[in-house]
Amino acid sequence: MTDDKISQAEKDEAADFADRAKAQAAGAAETPGAHTLFDVQEMELNFGPQHPSTHGVLRVVLKVDGEKILEARPDVGYLHRGTEKLFETETYPMGIPHTDRMDYIAAATSNHAFCLAIETLLQVEVPKRAQLIRVILDELQRLSSHLVWLGTSGIDLGAVTPFWYAFREREQILDFFEEYCGARLTLNCMRIGGLPFDLTPGWTERLAEFVADVPARIDDYEQLLTDNRIWKKRTVGVGVISAEECIEWGLTGPILRASGLEWDLRRARPYECYEELDFVVPTRQGGDTYDRYIVRVQEMRQSVRIIQQCLAKLEPGEIRGKVPRVIKPVAEEVYASIESPKGEIGFYVVSNGTNKPYRMHVRPPSFINLQALPRLAKGHLVSDLVALIGTIDIVLGEVDR
Amino acid sequence: MAGEEKTPASEKPKEAPKAKLEAVDASEHPWVRSIRAALPDTVVSAKTFAGQVTVVVRKDQIARVARHLKDAEDFKYCVDVTAVDWRDRQPRFDVVYHFYSFSKNDRIRVKCGVAEGEEVPTIATVFLSANWCEREAFDMFGIHFAGHPDLRRILTWDGFHGYPLRKDFPLEGIDTGAAVYPEEWPEGGGPPKDDPNRKVVS
Numbered sequence: 001m002t003d004d005k006i007s008q009a010e011k012d013e014a015a016d017f018a019d020r021a022k023a024q025a026a027g028a029a030e031t032p033g034a035h036t037l038f039d040v041q042e043m044e045l046n047f048g049p050q051h052p053s054t055h056g057v058l059r060v061v062l063k064v065d066g067e068k069i070l071e072a073r074p075d076v077g078y079l080h081r082g083t084e085k086l087f088e089t090e091t092y093p094m095g096i097p098h099t100d101r102m103d104y105i106a107a108a109t110s111n112h113a114f115c116l117a118i119e120t121l122l123q124v125e126v127p128k129r130a131q132l133i134r135v136i137l138d139e140l141q142r143l144s145s146h147l148v149w150l151g152t153s154g155i156d157l158g159a160v161t162p163f164w165y166a167f168r169e170r171e172q173i174l175d176f177f178e179e180y181c182g183a184r185l186t187l188n189c190m191r192i193g194g195l196p197f198d199l200t201p202g203w204t205e206r207l208a209e210f211v212a213d214v215p216a217r218i219d220d221y222e223q224l225l226t227d228n229r230i231w232k233k234r235t236v237g238v239g240v241i242s243a244e245e246c247i248e249w250g251l252t253g254p255i256l257r258a259s260g261l262e263w264d265l266r267r268a269r270p271y272e273c274y275e276e277l278d279f280v281v282p283t284r285q286g287g288d289t290y291d292r293y294i295v296r297v298q299e300m301r302q303s304v305r306i307i308q309q310c311l312a313k314l315e316p317g318e319i320r321g322k323v324p325r326v327i328k329p330v331a332e333e334v335y336a337s338i339e340s341p342k343g344e345i346g347f348y349v350v351s352n353g354t355n356k357p358y359r360m361h362v363r364p365p366s367f368i369n370l371q372a373l374p375r376l377a378k379g380h381l382v383s384d385l386v387a388l389i390g391t392i393d394i395v396l397g398e399v400d401r
Numbered sequence: 402m403a404g405e406e407k408t409p410a411s412e413k414p415k416e417a418p419k420a421k422l423e424a425v426d427a428s429e430h431p432w433v434r435s436i437r438a439a440l441p442d443t444v445v446s447a448k449t450f451a452g453q454v455t456v457v458v459r460k461d462q463i464a465r466v467a468r469h470l471k472d473a474e475d476f477k478y479c480v481d482v483t484a485v486d487w488r489d490r491q492p493r494f495d496v497v498y499h500f501y502s503f504s505k506n507d508r509i510r511v512k513c514g515v516a517e518g519e520e521v522p523t524i525a526t527v528f529l530s531a532n533w534c535e536r537e538a539f540d541m542f543g544i545h546f547a548g549h550p551d552l553r554r555i556l557t558w559d560g561f562h563g564y565p566l567r568k569d570f571p572l573e574g575i576d577t578g579a580a581v582y583p584e585e586w587p588e589g590g591g592p593p594k595d596d597p598n599r600k601v602v603s
Contacts, residue, residue, distance in 0.1 A: 077556040082565055084541075089572055120451050123422055247478050247503075250530025261503075268506055330422050332450045335499055335510065337480075348497065350485055363481040363499075371533045400556060 042070060045382070049078050053156040053386045056396030060373070060389075064382060072377040072385065074370055079400035087360035092118055092327040093192055095360065100186035102362065103398040105148050108141035108177075109340035110398075111190040116271060117336040117347035118192045119321075121329040129317035130194035131272040132310045136207070137180070137189055138338075139303040139310075143214070144173040145341035145393075146296045146303075150221060153293075153390030157234045162224050169217055176207055193323035208311050214304050222297060235290040239376040239388045242287055249372040252365055253343030255392065258295040259287035265339035277309050289391040296393075328355050335363075342366050342393050362401060366394040424450040432456070432474055432509055439469045453510060460496070460513035464522040464548075467498065467511070471527055476500035476509060479528035484515075484538045488568040492516035494544055498524065498531075520547040541566035 042065055049059040057078035063071040083102060087095045099110035112134060119126065126134070151166035174184040179200055181189040189196065225231045241251070243259040256263055264281040266274045282298030284291035331353040337346030343365030350359040369392050376388050427433055427447040433456055437444050443466060445457040458466050470476040480499035487493060492514040501508045515521050523546040525532040535546045536555040543564040546552055554561060563575050 077554075077558070080556040085566055085570075085572060123451065248529050250479060250528070263503065332422075332424060333455070333510075334451050334453060335481075335508065344480070346481065346499075348481065348483060348499070359485045361481070361483040361497075367533065367537075368481075368530055371530065 041065075047072075047382075047385065049075075054389060054396075055152060055394060056399075058370075058389070058394070058396055058399070060377075060385065062382065062385070067381045067383075069377050069380055069382060069385060072374045074373050076367070076370065076396070076399050079396050081401065083401040084360055084362065087357055089356065091355045092329075092357060095357070096190065096192075097186065097188045099362075100183075100188055101397060102364065102401055103340065103342065103345070103366065103395045104185055105395050106141045106145040106341045107185060107187040108137045108189055109338060109345060111187060112138055113336065113338045113340070113345045113347050115190045115192050116338060117334060117349045118327070118329070120334045120336045121332060121349055121351060122192070122323070122327065124193045124321045124323055126194055126272065126321050127318040128273070129315065130319045130321070132314050133195055133199065133319070134190060135272050135274065135277070136307050136310045137177075137187075139306045140173050140176060140207075142341045143300055143303045144170045146300050147173070149296060149341075149390070149393045150225075150293075153387070153393075154225065154231075156386045156390045157231065159225060159228070159231060162221050165217065165220060165224075169214065172210055176203070176210070179203060191320065191323075192327060193321035195319045198319050204311055204314060207307070211304050211307050211311075215301060218297060218300055225293070226297075232290060234384075234387055235293060235391075236286075236288060238289040238380060238384050239391060240286065240288045241372070241376060245375070246287075246372075249375065250368045251343070251372055253339070253341070253369070253393075254292050254295045254299065255343070255369060257282065258284045258291040260285045265337060265344055271336075271338055273310075273313075276313075277306050279306050279309075289387050292391045326355055328353060337363065340365055342395070342398075343369055362398075364398045364401065366392075366396075366398040367401075370394050370399055424448040424455075427454055427456075430454055432470075435474055436466055436469060439473065440465055453508065455510040455512060457512045457514070460515050460519070460521050463496070463498070463511070463513050464524050464527060467500070467524040467527045470500055470509065470511070474502065475504045476502045478503065479524070479530050479534075480508065482524070482531050482534035482538060484542045484544055484566075486542060486566065486568045492519070494542060496521055496538065496544060515544055517543075520545045522547050523549040523552075525549050540564070543567070 042063055045062040045064050047060040047062055048054040049057040059075040061073040061075060062069055083098050086098055096111055096114055099114045100107040103110050147166040147170040151163035154162040177187055178184050180203065181187050181197060241259055243256065243261040246256045246259045246261065260283055262281050262283045267281050279302045282295050282302065284295055329351040331351055333350045335346055335348045337344050344363065345365050346363035348361040348363065349357055352358040373388060373392060377385050425448060427449040430447060430449070432454060433444055433447040436456065440462055443458050443462040445459060447454065447456045478501040480501050483497050485495040485497060487495065494515045495512050496515055498511040499508055500511065513521065521544060523535060525535055526548065532551065533555060535549055536552060538544050539546060539552055540554040540556050541564060553559065557565065563570055
C-alpha cells in the first residue's frame with residue numbers, strides 16, 4: 001500500500017491516535033504513575049509454583065523492573081503435611097519413615113539426625129560397626145544428593161549434558177541403597193541405637209570398586225563445567241554473600257563454606273566416628289554461585305575419601321546398641337544435629353516420659369537457607385533467580401514438611 | 402583442587418559427656434551467670450542435660466537476652482526458634498530458642514513461658530534467621546511475636562483458621578471451607594458425602 005492510496009479517513013484516524021497519545025503522555029507527566037506507552041514500571045511476576053526450575057512447588061513473588069529483580073518474596077507451604085504433628089502421635093521408632101519424606105533426596109541423613117537425637121536423649125552407645133556403616137550411608141547420600149544438585153542446577157542454566165552423567169552415577173548409588181535396605185529414595189535405613197540390617201555379602205567390595213571410580217567421573221563433570229565459559233558467566237559473581245551475613249541469615253552447609261568459613265558439623269562437633277576420619281572441609285572465599293559449585297564438587301571428592309576409609313575400617317560386629325524394646329526416655333529435652341548435604345539438620349525432641357515424643361521439631365536446613373533467597377536475588381536478573389534457587393539446593397519436602 | 406592441601410585443624414571437644422540420665426542444675430554455669438549479671442531478675446531457672454544447657458528466662462526480656470548472648474557471649478548464630486504446647490500448664494506455651502557460638506563451639510537453649518494470647522518480643526530484629534522460624538511458630542501455635550517485621554502465616558495459607566501444632570488441634574484436620582466443588586466434595590476436602598467411611602471432623 002502506497003501513501004497516495006491511504007484514504008482521508010485513515011489519515012484522520014492516525015492523526016487522532018497521535019493526538020491521543022500526546023495527550024496521554026502530557027497527562028502522565030502531570031499525574032505520576034499513570035501508564036504511558038514507553039513508561040518503565042514495576043511489575044509483579046509469579047515465579048512458580050509450577051515452574052520446573054523451582055525443584056518442587058516453590059512460589060516466588062517477584063517485583064521486577066524490566067529484567068531486574070527489585071524484591072523477591074518466597075511463598076512456601078504447598079507441600080506441608082504436618083510431619084511434626086505426626087511424630088507426636090506415633091512411637092519413637094515409628095517416626096523414622098516420616099523423616100524420609102522430608103528431604104527425599106537425602107533420606108539417610110534425615111534418618112540419622114532423627115536417630116541421633118533420640119540416642120542423645122537415651123544416652124545409648126552405637127556400636128562401632130554401625131557407626132561406620134552409618135557414615136558410609138551418609139556419605140553415599142551426600143554424593144547422590146550433590147549429584148542431583150549438580151545435574152539439576154546444570155539443567156536450570158542450560159547445561160544439559162552433566163545431568164546425564166550425574167544421574168548415571170546416582171543410579172548406581174541408589175542401587176547400593178536398594179541392595180542394603182530395599183528402598184531407593186525413602187530409605188528408612190537407620191534405627192534408634194544402630195541399623196536395621198547388616199550389609200549384604202559382597203556389598204563392600206562392589207562399593208569399593210564403585211567409589212574408586214568416582215573421582216575420575218567427577219573429573220568428567222568438572223571438565224564439562226568448571227572452566228566452561230557459559231557456566232562461569234552464569235555463576236561467577238551471582239548471589240555473593242559474606243560469611244558474616246551467612247551466619248546472620250543462619251545459612252549453613254556448602255553455602256557457608258563457600259563464603260570462607262570452615263565450619264562443618266562433622267568436624268566442629270563430630271558425631272559417630274568422624275573424628276577418626278581424615279578428610280578436608282573444602283572452603284572458598286568468593287561466596288558466589290560458582291564457589292558454591294566448587295565447594296560441592298570438592299565435598300564429593302571428600303565423601304569418596306571418607307567412604308574408602310570407613311570400608312577399610314569395617315570389621316564384623318554388632319549393628320544395634322543396647323536399646324530397650326519399648327523406648328520410653330526420661331522427661332527431658334535434647335537437640336542433636338548433623339551435617340546433611342544441605343546444611344545443619346537438627347531434631348529437637350521433648351519427651352514427657354511416655355513412648356511417644358511430646359514434641360518433635362525439625363531444624364530443616366532447606367527452610368532456613370531459603371529464607372535468604374530475597375537477599376541473594378535482589379538486584380539480579382530474573383534468569384539469575386534460577387541459578388540462585390539451584391545454588392541454595394532446596395528440597396521442598398523439607399522446606400514445607 | 403582448591404582447599405585440598407589444607408590439613409584438618411583438629412580442635413574437637415567430645416560430644417556430651419556420658420552423664421547420668423537426669424538434669425543437673427546449671428545456675429552457676431558461666432553463660433547463665435553472665436546473663437544474670439547483665440540482666441538481673443531475668444533467669445528463672447537453668448539446667449544441664451546430656452551436656453546441653455537450658456536457660457529459662459522471663460519472656461519480656463527475651464530480646465535483651467538474645468542481644469546479650471549475641472554481643473557479649475558470642476552466640477552469633479541463631480540455630481532455631483520453635484515452641485512447645487503444654488496444654489494444661491500455665492503459662493501454656495514454651496518458646497524455645499537455640500543459639501550456637503562458633504568460638505565456644507557449643508549451643509545454648511533459651512526458653513520462655515508464654516500464656517495463650519500473650520505476646521513475646523521478637524528476636525527477628527536481633528537475628529535475621531529468626532524471621533521465618535518465628536513465623537512458623539506463629540503459624541503452628543498462634544504465638545504472637547511483638548515487633549516482628551512480617552508476621553504472616555508461612556506453611557498454611559492466609560485464610561486458615563486454627564493452629565495445627567497445638568495439642569487440641571485434631572490430627573484429622575479441620576473443616577477449612579476450602580472446597581472447590583461443594584456439590585461433589587464436602588467442605589474442607591476428604592471423601593465424598595455419600596462415602597460410608599467419611600468422618601465429620603472439626
